[in-house]
Structures are given as structure tokens and as C-alpha cells.
Amino acid sequence: MSQFDYIKEIAKHGLDNDQDKLQSVLNELVEHSKKTKKVNFAIQLQSILKDSIRQQSSSGLAKVGSEKYYQKIDDKELQDLILEKITSDYSLENIIADTKVNDELKYFIEEHQKIELLQKYNLPVSNKLLLYGPSGCGKTLASYVIAGELKKMMVVINLGAIVSSKLGETSKNLSKIFKQAALDDSIIFLDEFDSIGKVRDYGQDHGEMKRVVNTILQLFDYLPQSSIVIAATNQREMLDSALLRRFDNIIGFSLPNEEEIKSLIKLTLKGGNFSFDKKTNANKIIKESIGLSYYSVQKTLITAIKRSLFNEERSSKNVHYKIDTSIWKNLIKAEKMSLAK
Ligand SMILES: Nc1ncnc2c1ncn2[C@@H]1O[C@H](COP(=O)(O)OP(=O)(O)O)[C@@H](O)[C@H]1O
């Protein structure tokens, strides 16, 4: 959807007084804004949403989509820093990755499921994880999976937003977040971790940024064993060795190969309501989509499903629909063109 579509939806549900739909469109817009890198807008909108959710519900939990739950953040000062606080139902089955990445994730999760066993024998627990790799390949998803598997809350912190806004209070607020996360036993997810190496581009005070980096290093060094920090970056080369050394595990994500694209499609179609009209066409398109991210492949496929559904639904009473592969083919083509620009 374009921004105008969102505004229209918001107007409609607002005027209809349909709170549930309004909230869900606003949440979609937050996601959309994050994806299109309008992070400050996303944070502001999210903070408006949170205020309203807080007033509405005493439980503090609002359901968003089917698999993520957002929780209120009480501390006013921290609201600018924290993008969201979520729990998730995601599990390892929701992520497609090569065996190496999969194993690394599994072992990391297992360490925390069996933390008492490790502690009994005085073995150190890995709790600082760096995820790197191209955009749309599952870094954020992997952090949801870890949170879901361990049934922990996760605090999402966008370092990109910090660097471009209030640098001065960042050190203090980061310390506060780490302390609170340890008390709440929640995971800290530092997205756009490379931003801390990028300060000069933003024309910010360099001394202040150094302080933030030092704070992060210290927080890492004194992190309690049961706390978990996950950092993600598309640009691992922006991180210096002092930072890289702090991580217990570094996991690299990559663009999907043919097999992985097939697995992603299987996962996306697992509901069983949709299948391809022509298998051979689908196989050809799969080959053409090599080089695109998981996100791009899945997004175009879902769009093709929706459009095929609209076309077919008029003429049939089926519960099973065929995905028009010519629609998907064009979407993949358009996606490749738009990324090549
Ligand atoms: N490895 C993957 N397996 C399954 N789905 C994926 C994978 N990578 C991305 N996706 C899909 O694309 C969406 C965006 O991916 P995300 O994890 O945000 O990418 P990143 O953080 O690496 O930029 C996910 O929510 C998921 O729907």
C-alpha cells in the first residue's frame, strides 16, 4: 500500500469509530514506515499508538497481527529510544536458513533453555549475538524466533534513530534499558547496529558518540549471564574489531538459493488454500528470483496470491485457489527492476 492508501484506510476506520481496524492499520503503517526507512516517523507514530493503547487496556498487551504482541513502555524518556516491546509466537519453523545458520540459532536457544545445566558446571553462557547480512534475509525475524522460542519479551532499540536524534541522553538511556531488561528478563535487540560507527555522516558530536560506544562496550562487558543482547547490521564492515570481539556468536545471513526459495514458498503456502496454476512456470520464476531477498520473494508471492484470489473468487466457490504465475512473474520482474535502480 502507498502512504495515501494508509491515510484513506485510517480516515475510514477513524470515522467509523472502528478502534480495532484503526489500530491495525496504524500498526501496519508503523511497519511500512520502518521498512521504507522513515524510522523517526515510525517511532513517533508508535508512541502515539502506545499512549492510546495504554489508556484503553489495563493489561498493557495489544494484539497486533497474529504473532506479535506489543507491550506498553512506561518510562517517557525511553520511548524515543525503544522502537517496540514485543513478545512473539515465532519458532524455528518460521525461518528458512542454511544448516549452519539454523544450527547456530538452535544452539544459542538451547544454551538459554539449559542455562542451569551450564551454570551448574560453571560453563559460560553465550548471550551476545551479532546477526549480519543483506536486508530482508531474516535478521529481525531470527530475533523474533529467539524471543518466541525462549518465551521472553524483547525490547527493540533502533540505534539509527538514536544517532540521528538525541545523542546526549543516549548513554544514560541505554544503561537504563539494559538494567530494566535484566530485571524483566527480556531480550535487547539493537537494530541498525552499524549506526554507531557512522556518526560523522550525521555531523554529530564525535566525543558524544564515543561515549555511546564506550557505554555499549561496558554494558556488554558487564551483562549478566541470563540477559541476552542481539545486534543486527547490514554492514558488518562498519564495525571495528573492539566491537566485534564482544560478541559470543556472529551469524551471517545470505540471500536465498534455489532450494531456500522453494522452502520459503512452501512455508508461505502452508495453509493449503493456494497453489500454482502451472508448476513449470513457477519453477522458472523461482530461478529468476535468485538474487532477491527472502522478503522480496515472499512479498511478491503474497501480492500475486491476493490478485489471483480477486480474479478467481468472482467465478468460483472454491476454497482452493490457483496462483496466477504470470502475475507473480511480472511482480518479480518489477521487484528486480526497482532494486537495480
Ligand atoms: N530467512 C527467512 N525465512 C523466512 N522468511 C523470511 C526470511 N527472511 C526474511 N523473511 C521474511 O521477510 C520479512 C522481513 O525480514 P527481516 O527479518 O525483517 O529481514 P532483515 O532484518 O534481515 O532485514 C520477515 O518478516 C519474513 O516474513
Ligand SMILES: [Mg+2]
Ligand atoms: Mg531488520
